[in-house]
Amino acid sequence: MWEFWRRHKRKVYVTFGVFGSGYLLYKLYEGHKRRLSDLERELADEKRNDELIRSQIKEHFGKIQTIADSTTLPHVMRHLSSRIEEDLDLTHLMERLMKGKDEPNSLTAAEKLELWDRLKISNFTRIVLSLWATTMLSLYIRVQVNILGRHLYIDTARGIGSSIQLDEADLIDRDDEQQFLASADYLTNVGLPALTSCFETATSEVLKGKQLKDFFNTTVLHDTILQILATFLSMGSPHHWMGFLMPEHSKLYNSAATSSSDSTEPSPASKFEQLMLEAQAVLSSSEFENILDMSLKTVVDVMMEDIKVLCGETNLKLGIPLAKLIPRLAHMSRILLEESNRDRYIQIVQNMPEVEMFFTLLYASTPAS
Ligand SMILES: *[C@@H]1O[C@H](CO)[C@@H](O)[C@H](O)[C@H]1NC(C)=O
Numbered sequence: 001m002w003e004f005w006r007r008h009k010r011k012v013y014v015t016f017g018v019f020g021s022g023y024l025l026y027k028l029y030e031g032h033k034r035r036l037s038d039l040e041r042e043l044a045d046e047k048r049n050d051e052l053i054r055s056q057i058k059e060h061f062g063k064i065q066t067i068a069d070s071t072t073l074p075h076v077m078r079h080l081s082s083r084i085e086e087d088l089d090l091t092h093l094m095e096r097l098m099k100g101k102d103e104p105n106s107l108t109a110a111e112k113l114e115l116w117d118r119l120k121i122s123n124f125t126r127i128v129l130s131l132w133a134t135t136m137l138s139l140y141i142r143v144q145v146n147i148l149g150r151h152l153y154i155d156t157a158r159g160i161g162s163s164i165q166l167d168e169a170d171l172i173d174r175d176d177e178q179q180f181l182a183s184a185d186y187l188t189n190v191g192l193p194a195l196t197s198c199f200e201t202a203t204s205e206v207l208k209g210k211q212l213k214d215f216f217n218t219t220v221l222h223d224t225i226l227q228i229l230a231t232f233l234s235m236g237s238p239h240h241w242m243g244f245l246m247p248e249h250s251k252l253y254n255s256a257a258t259s260s261s262d263s264t265e266p267s268p269a270s271k272f273e274q275l276m277l278e279a280q281a282v283l284s285s286s287e288f289e290n291i292l293d294m295s296l297k298t299v300v301d302v303m304m305e306d307i308k309v310l311c312g313e314t315n316l317k318l319g320i321p322l323a324k325l326i327p328r329l330a331h332m333s334r335i336l337l338e339e340s341n342r343d344r345y346i347q348i349v350q351n352m353p354e355v356e357m358f359f360t361l362l363y364a365s366t367p368a369s
């Protein structure tokens with residue numbers, strides 16, 4: 001999982017080793033030739049320098065986190081919500097059904113059934129897609145922030161090693177940071193249509209045998225939603241969903257591999273790609289799979305609580321016909337994408353102890369801890 005860190009940790013340890021002990025010995029040796037007070041003053045400068053670096057990293061990391069929390073995440077979520085609203089708007093279907101009611105002969109029974117079937121599938125699709133995308137994007141943006149944090153640390157360490165002036169070592173290229181964070185919009189800009197159709201396939205697979213008159217109680221609804229998620233995840237290759245979230249692996253991989261085949265510093269142009277590759281490595285790790293799975297189960301539970309309130313607790317417990325449940329699901333999926341609810345779901349996920357632990361470890365995979 002920590003491929004990048006594994007590759008570079010020697011370098012960083014060596015850098016710190018030299019700085020920490022070797023450099024100190026050198027200073028002590030030099031100290032023979034100097035007056036003791038000189039040495040003390042220098043060591044004090046060294047310490048101040050160290051503290052300065054530390055506080056600069058902290059400040060800069062804080063800035064990235066703030067940008068991500070206050071700008072990237074809300075922007076990406078708003079954009080996603082409005083695209084889901086637009087793409088899955090089936091009011092025209094509903095209008096046709098209503099028209100069919102007024103003019104009894106305008107639709108055959110088979111046509112009506114077909115229309116209801118599509119409403120059924122698209123309503124479930126919208127709910128599960130919204131849950132998945134919200135959870136995924138909030139986790140992904142946090143992965144990005146932590147990767148940027150790691151880089152900050154490693155780059156600063158390198159800066160010390162090669163004794164670059166602190167203000168010259170422009171920790172990480174701001175453009176690359178921006179570009180990297182902005183890539184969280186890929187799902188909404190590029191991946192959404194294919195993601196939607198994938199969820200549609202999974203949903204129709206799971207709902208195939210469900211009739212409009214079938215009773216749905218809390219257990220059935222909960223299981224149906226989890227089943228759709230599981231079906232979606234089992235379609236295609238193990239991490240096929242990454243293709244909806246970011247540009248194809250091979251494209252990034254090839255260009256990054258050619259530019260970093262030698263051991264020199266990566267060129268500035270490949271920095272963005274390097275960040276993307278690290279993000280891919282994190283997302284395809286089994287640790288991430290675990291927390292994604294846990295997070296999805298949690299948001300499904302939270303939504304079940306909300307939908308119970310929406311349907312009336314006892315109603316859903318006893319079960320209501322699918323035909324009556326669909327309008328409630330439609331309502332649920334609309335309010336799910338509203339800012340206050342979205343934020344509540346995201347907060348619940350981010351505050352899960354397992355999720356917090358995952359990100360602590362991700363960031364601490366540098367000696368920054
Ligand atoms: C919900 O319905 C299913 C099947 O109709 C049934 O097996 C299950 O026991 C019900 N669950 C509850 C909590 O009533």
Ligand SMILES: *[C@@H]1O[C@H](CO)[C@@H](O)[C@H](O)[C@H]1NC(C)=O
Pocket residue numbers: 088089090091094118119120122123126326327328330
């Ligand atoms: C969900 O179903 C309702 C009918 O109950 C319909 O008006 C609405 O357009 C459907 N929404 C989607 C996203 O399919």
